[in-house]
Structure formats: structure tokens, C-alpha cells
Amino acid sequence: MVARRFVVRHGPAAGGSAEAAEEQQHEVEYDTEHGLDVLRLQIFSLTAVPPDLQKIVVEADGSVVDDGTDLEAVSERLRLLAIGEEGEDDGAAARAQEKSDEEFARMLQAEEEALLLQQYNIQNDGGDVFRQRVEPYMHQVLMYEDSVGQEAAQKTVPICELEEKALVSLAKEGNFNPSKDEEKHAFLLQLLFWFKQSFRWVNAAPCDSCGRETSNVGMGTPLTSEIKFGASRVEMYRCNHCSSITRFPRYNDPRKLIQTRRGRCGEWANCFTFYCRAFGYDARLILDFTDHVWTECFSNLYGRWMHLDPCEGVYDNPLLYEKGWNKKLNYVIAISKDGVRDVTKRYTRKWHEVLSRRIITSEETVVSVLSSITGKYRTEGNHFPRGNRVCSGSVLASREQLPIGIATAAFDGIHSSKWEEPDGAKGCWLIYTMQDGKSCELESYDLMSANDAPERDPMDWVLEGSADGGSTWNILDARNSEMFESRFLRKTFTVDKRYKANAFRFRFLRVRDSHSNPRFQIGSIDLYGKTI
Known part of the structure; x- marks a missing residue:
């Protein structure tokens, strides 16, 4: 973290009055830990130039400030050019573009040189050492899928308290009617903060x-x-x-x-990733070969993987290690039930330097080993969906369990999520409406059991279709006394009746055990047919 004071000059704008034509100069107090987006927002508050229309140029050398710029070292005098503004300094923009192209060319050259040097420094091109560092963690992350363990983990968390804190945090941001993704995102952050305080x-x-x-x-x-x-x-x-x-x-x-509830970074990240999986988040353990471990979760709100470090209680700050800790990274590997992936580039702005330190084996062997491990552990259930899967519709349900059993989870295609109806054991319903008024002639559908509690599995149900958006319904399929013998078990059901519908309704009539259990749950529903 470095506190900086930038002097940002803006203008003059062509064609304006004499007063408006005066160049504006603003001083910006800025903490480099916060990233470029925060700096753009600060400049927006002073200049009214929206962040997505800002081109920030370093006056000293004409370089463009972007996500790869070291804001701790850059000169303090900056010029703001509004993209598309009539008075934009074309000469400065041209110089900035030229500088940017030159930097890109130098970056490519540095990468090529690092790869060439790597060939002479590789210790073992067989990949055995690399495999031995990564593969043992697969057994560890597969434990996260244990339904009994997940339920035990949930019982150790003050869920209601964290849900309330999540809603309060959203309200403080002025968001009084958050979406499901916003609620789930806020709950994840509260889970992180709670874990930081409860683990020793x-x-x-x-x-x-x-x-x-x-x-x-x-x-x-x-x-x-x-x-x-x-x-x-x-x-x-x-x-x-x-x-x-x-x-x-x-x-x-x-x-x-x-x-x-104690340990060092290995235990912290291991346990926190397990908690994330227990609450239905798509999570993976991140192994840093330079002796650290943390977590990533997929954020539906951001549409991407998000960095979370439970030891530090920080999130979405992937440059923490290289810039904040001055770590000399080499290999950063993401490990989950679905396999392993090299995510090193997400955690560095100095890739050519990192390449020079990746000397365990060749880059081609790294790719081959990770692909081999992934293929070995990927389960049969991951070979869906088929090509004619219906997607992108809207979902409505009788009820849903927040934050880990929302209705849209039934159709999100994610292996780990589920829809849970708190009072659905003796009857509940779920409606899927096609996008943009389209229709579908349904041919089959898949139901997959959820991660735990087989007593909540559906046994009897009716599938209906509607050609008028849900005003009237026609029965397409009905099932009785169906049993899901294991968790994450996917079953396919054929629809014999051909009917063009723009909405589909599942009426689940009974679960496996409705006497001792009030809840219904389903891991996923996938519809297949010809979209019209």
C-alpha cells in the first residue's frame, strides 16, 4: 500500500467559451492498494468524465495508464483525455498509442526470450516432479463433495447472522432490492470475514x-x-x-x-474452500508453489472467478502476492473436483519474469500433465449437457431457500448447486419460461439428485407445457415412485408427447420421505428439445 498524490490535467475543450477553455487541474489523493478502477472513479467525481471514456496518459513519457501500470512508480503528473471528445489532444493520443504499441512489442519479446532461457534451465522435462506437487491435492478437494461433511460444516456457521450482515452491507451501498446473485455474493464475503475471525x-x-x-x-x-x-x-x-x-x-x-479450527495457510485455505462448497459455491483450492494456498470462487455477479484469501480476510485482489508481498511467483494452480488448471497469469503483471522461474518442466509438459490429471479425475456426470439443451430462460418457483438453494440453480448447469424448497416435501412447483417468446418441442429432460439428504429427493411429479405463457397447461409427462440411489445421480426421462410450448412447469407431488422431512430439493434440471 502506497499513498500517492496525482496531479490530473484535463482540457481545454475545443469550441467552448473562453472560461470553459481554461485547462482544469485536479489533485487526487490515492491509495495504490485500491486499483485503477478506484482512481478512475475519483477522477470521474472531479471531471464528470465517465470511467469507461477516460484515457489517462502519463505526461512524462506519453504512456497510457492501464491495468498493467505500476501506480506506485508512475510519474505524478497525468493528463486525462476523454475518448471521443472533440477537443482530445490528437498528438498526445497518437504518442500514447505509439508508446502502448512499443510496450506491447517489448513485452512479447521479453516473453520469447524468457521461453528460450527456460529451455536451458529446465530441471526435469518428464513432468513427474510437477505431477507429484499437484495431484495429491485432488484427493483433498474431492473430500469437499462429502454431503455429510457439508451438512456438518453448515451447522458450525451462524447462517442467519451472516445473511443479515450481507443484507445490511448491501443496504449501506444503497442497494435495498438486491438480486439473487448480489445476495449470494454478499453472503460469501460475510462468510470470509466470519471465517477470518473464527479460525486460529x-x-x-x-x-x-x-x-x-x-x-x-x-x-x-x-x-x-x-x-x-x-x-x-x-x-x-x-x-x-x-x-x-x-x-x-x-x-x-x-x-x-x-x-x-486452527492451523496455518494450508489448513485455513483447505477449510475455507470446504465451507464455500458446503454453501453451494463453485470453489477451487489455489496452490502457489512458492508456499501459499488460498481460495477462488466463481462469482455469478462478476461472471468470473474471484480471489479470496482467508488468512488475510481479503478478496478480489490477485496482485496481493506479487505487488503487496513481493513474492517471486512461478506456478499457481487451481484445483477442484473438475480438475486442475494453470492460473498463474491471473496473479502477475510480470509474466516474462515468472516464465524465467518456471524451470521444473517445459510449458508443454505442464499443459500435458494438467490435462492428464483432469482427465483422470473428471467424473462421468461432467459429460453433459447435450447439444440441444434449452437454456437462457427465466425461472419462477413456489419458494426457495436463501442463499444456497435458489430456484435458478435448478437450471444453471452447475454440478454443485441446487434448488431447495423449504416446505416442498408434500408439493411444490417450478416454472421455466422460454426466452424472447420462443417455443420448444421437448424431447427429454434430465433430473439430477442434489449433494445430500436423499429424503428430499423427488419421487412423484408431473411435467406440463404451456403454449400461452402459463395461462393454460397440458400434461407432457408423469412419473411415480422414482428413486435416486446416490448423490449427483443424473437420470434421463423421455417425453413421448410432442407439444410446442413456451413455458414448462414441474409439479413435484411427493419426496422420498415426507413424514420426517418438510423439504424438497433437486440438484439440476436440464431440458432437451427443438427450439422454434
Whole structure:
């Protein structure tokens, strides 16, 4: 974090009055931690030039300020050019473009040189070392899909309190009628802040006997009860006061970590990613080969993956490590139930420098190993959808469970989400309306069981179609006594009756056990047919 004061000059505008033609000069107090978007908003408040129409040029060298600019080192005197403004300084814009093209050419050349140098520094081109660093984490992230563990994790979270805080945070921003995506996004941030306060960082484990300071005395042999939860390493500490020995097993099983709630960055990120999965977020564990671990969640609000570091309690700040911590990154790998992916470029603005440090194996081998691991662990359920899947419609339901069981989740195509109806065990409904007045002749549909609680699975239902947007309904298919034998089980049902409809309604009549359970849930619904 560096506090800067920029002098931003703007104008004059051509064709204006003598008074308007005077150049405007503004001083901007700015914290570099906040990113370029915040700087643009500050300039907008002073100049009324919208952020998307701002071209910010460094007066000293004519370079254009963009996401790759080091705002800590750039000269303080800036010029603002409004894109499309009649009075835009064409000469300055041309020089800025020329400078930008030159920087891009130099960046490409630096990358080529780094790749060439990498070929001479590679330690092992077989990929075995790289695979051994990544693949063991697959077993860890697959534990996140345990439905019993997810339910146990949810019970440790003050859900109502976090939901209320999420709504309050939105209200403070002036958003009193948030969308489902906004609510879910706000809840995720509150989950992050809660986790930061509830999990305990351990450098040296406190004494089990007196609770006072200890000193490390080496490693111990894991007990059977510790190995059961993935603790292959056990650190040993001697109390500085009573001389008692304290064991600190480094558990890898997230289901154990929700009980112990302590550790270092590995335990923190492991447990927090598990919490994210327990609440239905599409999440993945991020492994940094330079000794750190954090989380990413897919934000439907932003339409992209979002960085979250539970140890720091920060989010959406991917340059934290390179710029804030001055880390010399090399490999940053995203790991989830769906496979592994190299996401290093998201966390650096100095890719050519990072390339020079990626010497475990060649870039081609990295791609090949990650593809091999992904193919090995990808489940059969991930081979859908088929080409004629109906999508992009609107959804209406009898009720929904916030924030983890919203109605649109039934049709979002995401393996981990679900629609949950709090009082739907003895009857509920869900309507899917085609986009832009289109119609569909339905041929089949898939239903997938959700992640947990088989007693909430549908058993009896009726599928109806409407050609007039829901005023009248015709039965297309009816099922009785259907059973989903396992979690995330996908079943396909053929629709024999051909009918052109612009809306479809599922009337779920009964769940597997409606006596001891009031809820209904479904993992996903996929409609297939010819769109007209």
C-alpha cells in the first residue's frame, strides 16, 4: 500500500467559451492498494468524465495508464483525455498509442526470450516432479463433495447472522432490492470475514496442559487417530513453563478442520474452500508453489472467478502476492473436483519474469500433465449437457431457500448447486419460461439428485407445457415412485408427447420421505428439445 498524490490535467475543450477553455487541474489523493478502477472513479467525481471514456496518459513519457501500470512508480503528473471528445489532444493520443504499441512489442519479446532461457534451465522435462506437487491435492478437494461433511460444516456457521450482515452491507451501498446473485455474493464475503475471525493461526502450538508458550522440538510419529484425518506430519512442542509435550497434527481432512479450527495457510485455505462448497459455491483450492494456498470462487455477479484469501480476510485482489508481498511467483494452480488448471497469469503483471522461474518442466509438459490429471479425475456426470439443451430462460418457483438453494440453480448447469424448497416435501412447483417468446418441442429432460439428504429427493411429479405463457397447461409427462440411489445421480426421462410450448412447469407431488422431512430439493434440471 502506497499513498500517492496525482496531479490530473484535463482540457481545454475545443469550441467552448473562453472560461470553459481554461485547462482544469485536479489533485487526487490515492491509495495504490485500491486499483485503477478506484482512481478512475475519483477522477470521474472531479471531471464528470465517465470511467469507461477516460484515457489517462502519463505526461512524462506519453504512456497510457492501464491495468498493467505500476501506480506506485508512475510519474505524478497525468493528463486525462476523454475518448471521443472533440477537443482530445490528437498528438498526445497518437504518442500514447505509439508508446502502448512499443510496450506491447517489448513485452512479447521479453516473453520469447524468457521461453528460450527456460529451455536451458529446465530441471526435469518428464513432468513427474510437477505431477507429484499437484495431484495429491485432488484427493483433498474431492473430500469437499462429502454431503455429510457439508451438512456438518453448515451447522458450525451462524447462517442467519451472516445473511443479515450481507443484507445490511448491501443496504449501506444503497442497494435495498438486491438480486439473487448480489445476495449470494454478499453472503460469501460475510462468510470470509466470519471465517477470518473464527479460525486460529498457529505458529507454535500452545501447551495442552497450561496453555502457555512452547518451543518446537521436532517431529513426532503420527498416531492412528491422526492418520485417519490425513495428518501424516505431527509437530512436537515442549512447554517453556511446565515442560509438557504438546502434539500438533497437521490435518488435511477438512471435516476434521471444522472441529479443530486452527492451523496455518494450508489448513485455513483447505477449510475455507470446504465451507464455500458446503454453501453451494463453485470453489477451487489455489496452490502457489512458492508456499501459499488460498481460495477462488466463481462469482455469478462478476461472471468470473474471484480471489479470496482467508488468512488475510481479503478478496478480489490477485496482485496481493506479487505487488503487496513481493513474492517471486512461478506456478499457481487451481484445483477442484473438475480438475486442475494453470492460473498463474491471473496473479502477475510480470509474466516474462515468472516464465524465467518456471524451470521444473517445459510449458508443454505442464499443459500435458494438467490435462492428464483432469482427465483422470473428471467424473462421468461432467459429460453433459447435450447439444440441444434449452437454456437462457427465466425461472419462477413456489419458494426457495436463501442463499444456497435458489430456484435458478435448478437450471444453471452447475454440478454443485441446487434448488431447495423449504416446505416442498408434500408439493411444490417450478416454472421455466422460454426466452424472447420462443417455443420448444421437448424431447427429454434430465433430473439430477442434489449433494445430500436423499429424503428430499423427488419421487412423484408431473411435467406440463404451456403454449400461452402459463395461462393454460397440458400434461407432457408423469412419473411415480422414482428413486435416486446416490448423490449427483443424473437420470434421463423421455417425453413421448410432442407439444410446442413456451413455458414448462414441474409439479413435484411427493419426496422420498415426507413424514420426517418438510423439504424438497433437486440438484439440476436440464431440458432437451427443438427450439422454434
